[in-house]
Amino acid sequence: MTPTALDVPESRSPTTGAPMAPRPARPPALQDLWASMRDLAGHHELLVELTKRDLRIRYTQAAMGVLWAVLTPLVVALSGWMIRFGMSYLAGAPIRAPELAGIAIKAVAWSFFTGAISFGTLSLTANLPLVTKVYFPRAILPLSAVTTQMVDTAIGAAALLVVLPLAHIGVHRTLLWVPLLLALLVLFTSGLTLIAAAGNVFYRDAKHVIQLVTSFGIFFTPVFFDAGAFGPRGTRFLLLNPLGPVFEGLRLAIVDGHPLLVPIVNAEGTVLWSAAYLGYAALWAVGLAFFGALLFRRVEFSFAEYV
Amino acid sequence: MSGLIELERVWKKFRYGEGHGRLRDAIPALVRRALRRPDPDAGLHRGEFWALQDLSFTVRPGQALGLIGPNGAGKSTALKLLCGIMRPTAGRCTVRGRVGALIEVAAGFHPDLTGRENIYLQGTIMGMPRREITGKFDEIVDFSGLAPFLETPVKRYSSGMHARLGFAIAAHLEPEVLLIDEVLAVGDAAFQEKAFGRITELVQQDIPVVVVSHQLDAITTLCTRALLLDQGQVALAGTPQECITAYLHGVTAAHGPGSGDSPVRILGIHLGRAAVESGQRLGVELTGVTDGGPAADRLSVRVRVRLAQTGETVFETGTTQLGLALPGAGEFALQLELQMNVARGIYLVESAVWDRLHGRQLLRGPSSYVEVRGGPPFEGLVQMHPRARLLSGSSTAGHVP
Structure with a gap:
């Protein structure tokens, strides 16, 4: 039960007897966000340094080193291929190389997402001495987990670039969509990571929630299969997952060379893709990034008291 | 712009024990915390206590304020507010200028990284631009005396080496405002002396300084003024001498x-x-x-x-x-x-x-x-009034007098 203001005697100064000084007013949301951005911009070197630290730690004492960056998405892709083989066997339809390529691309994107949020969620609690003893904008810690994962994933993506031509995937003009899609993915991931990291400081449940998302979220996201594989309702469901349109968009732009502003409707009249889905995902990504940054800013000064 | 440290009627509330526990309470509380204005009631709820009550002080360039008092008096809380790690529950905390904090100087070290890598990491965490670290790198290494171990992972360092490297980095900050918390006892006697010399140099610059230490003689040497804190309140404000007297009398009275x-x-x-x-x-x-x-x-x-x-x-x-x-x-x-x-x-x-x-x-x-x-120079606890002579050449072979 929360006591009301009436239950609690007002505090007075022990020395002068004067009532307590006014509490600092909370600045409006946009002003807070702006201050947060300026703070972060002033500490960009720290972001770079922490990213370097995390990369070094990840690879220097691992026997396979940088190979891990390739291996993780590769295993995700292999799992996807297994499932796809099963599905095609049941459907009696042959497998085409572009389908496998699509899975590989989405596997890389998915590894980025899971890697960033799982490292990011723990970033504050793992750096306890820093959080309680030294000042810097705390958002740097979860964000450095995201940037570290970006470098990591870039290595995996580079390996993918070598393989894609083997599946006869050429260069399309629609590749121009890829930077936008990746930006949405990074924004969405950053927003979620900020929220999860802050949440984990106060409630360790956050860690478990994120574990569930990273291990089972893949079944609710079109990674191993295309959104259209589940009928009209299933398609809508998969594309309402904010990551759905991003992943499908990547596949369409890179593998199919499909312009993303043009909708795709199958023979039964199910909308497999439309620009509206992309807009929907963009709204989510930007909204979540804003909300995450604001929430983080508003709680970051109590981290040192709670951890 | 010259530095300034100012606390104006600062209050800080803490909780005993844990705050919330489960996710069921978590999400609403988190959202409330994020969106709602801080609740206006100014009192203490159950399970809360004041770590600081109505604390005010101003430190201008050239002044050094010592905070002394028993454990739990609120000294470190005051420093954390000044660093920006926490914010006051009420009142205002102003720190103007680039802050140099000699607090937990090795907090950012990563055990798997080498000394060299950690100098860059810790330096950046303390707010030094990379260019500046590169410029001062040799000085830092020199000061720490750890040149041969620069490529060794810090996990193989002894705790003394750890502390020396951390201090050496912090000692090369160029602060406009200096905050010091219990870093005076790092390394062996020789390094302590060197460190203290460096701190004295930093303090004597024309910047505002706040020192927290249980080493009372350090407070007397470094500070121009002092505050004796007790249970989050100012028990006495005065010269370091006055505050130390009051503190020690309090300590002995407490027994x-x-x-x-x-x-x-x-x-x-x-x-x-x-x-x-x-x-x-x-x-x-x-x-x-x-x-x-x-x-x-x-x-x-x-x-x-x-x-x-x-x-x-x-x-x-x-x-x-x-x-x-x-x-x-x-x-x-x-x-x-x-x-x-x-x-x-x-x-x-x-x-x-x-x-x-x-x-x-x-x-x-x-x-x-x-x-x-002062008195005649010696190190250690006791003056043994050495009587010494120095012999040279062939006359050295001989006997102890």
């Missing part, structure tokens, strides 16, 4: 002169001087009262000198050891002269009534303190 009945009681202690040079004599006078009965015979009045910084007893004597017998019923005065052959520092002079028969302290008497200054 209590023992309320039990005793045939012999010590009423007062008086020191001839507040400060002496190392090696000089210090007059001590104890006044007391005895009932002169047979029980008083087995009691001894003792004087104990302790180093305030560590609490270590450096000297103790009593009427028994001195071959003095307490007089018959009535008041008495015990006059002693102690030659302070000790290193500089602050020393507590305590009195006690000792039960010779049972070999235990019966009563704790009043106490005072004295500051021992």
Whole structure:
């Protein structure tokens, strides 16, 4: 039960007897966000340094080193291929190389997402001495987990670039969509990571929630299969997952060379893709990034008291 | 722009124990915390306490403020507010200028990274631009004395090396505002001296400084003013001397002169001087009262000198050891002269009534303190008045005098 203001005697100064000084007013949301951005911009070197630290730690004492960056998405892709083989066997339809390529691309994107949020969620609690003893904008810690994962994933993506031509995937003009899609993915991931990291400081449940998302979220996201594989309702469901349109968009732009502003409707009249889905995902990504940054800013000064 | 440190009527509330526990309470609380304005009621809820109450001070360039007080007095909380790690519950905290914090100077080290990598990492965490670290890299390494171990992972460092590297980085900040918390005891004696020298240099720049330390002699040396904090409140504001006196009297009072009945009681202690040079004599006078009965015979009045910084007893004597017998019923005065052959520092002079028969302290008497200054240079605890000569050439083969 929360006591009301009436239950609690007002505090007075022990020395002068004067009532307590006014509490600092909370600045409006946009002003807070702006201050947060300026703070972060002033500490960009720290972001770079922490990213370097995390990369070094990840690879220097691992026997396979940088190979891990390739291996993780590769295993995700292999799992996807297994499932796809099963599905095609049941459907009696042959497998085409572009389908496998699509899975590989989405596997890389998915590894980025899971890697960033799982490292990011723990970033504050793992750096306890820093959080309680030294000042810097705390958002740097979860964000450095995201940037570290970006470098990591870039290595995996580079390996993918070598393989894609083997599946006869050429260069399309629609590749121009890829930077936008990746930006949405990074924004969405950053927003979620900020929220999860802050949440984990106060409630360790956050860690478990994120574990569930990273291990089972893949079944609710079109990674191993295309959104259209589940009928009209299933398609809508998969594309309402904010990551759905991003992943499908990547596949369409890179593998199919499909312009993303043009909708795709199958023979039964199910909308497999439309620009509206992309807009929907963009709204989510930007909204979540804003909300995450604001929430983080508003709680970051109590981290040192709670951890 | 010159630096400035200012706390204006600052309050800080903490909770005992954990805040919330489960996710069911978590999400609403988190959202509330993020979106709602802080609740306006100014009092304490159950499970909360004030870590700081109505604390105000201003430190301008050229001033150095020492914060002293027992554990839990709010010293470190005040520093955390100044660093920006926490925000006050009420009141205003202003720090203008680039902050240099000599606090937990090795907090950012990663054990798997080498000394070199950690210098960059820790330096950046402390707010040094990379270019500046590169510029000062050699100086930092030189200061730490760890040049041969630069490519060794920090996990193989001893804790002393760890602290030295951390301090060396922090010591090369160029702060406009300096905050120091208990970093004076790093490494071995030689490094401590070097570190203290560097801190003195930093403090003597024309910048505002706040120092938190239990090393009271450091506060006397470094600070121009001091605050004695107790349970989050200002108990006394004044010169370092005044605050240290009040603090040490508080410390000794806290142990209590023992309320039990005793045939012999010590009423007062008086020191001839507040400060002496190392090696000089210090007059001590104890006044007391005895009932002169047979029980008083087995009691001894003792004087104990302790180093305030560590609490270590450096000297103790009593009427028994001195071959003095307490007089018959009535008041008495015990006059002693102690030659302070000790290193500089602050020393507590305590009195006690000792039960010779049972070999235990019966009563704790009043106490005072004295500051021992400079004197001839030596290191360690005790002045051994060395008599030395230096021989040269072939005459060295020989004997110890």
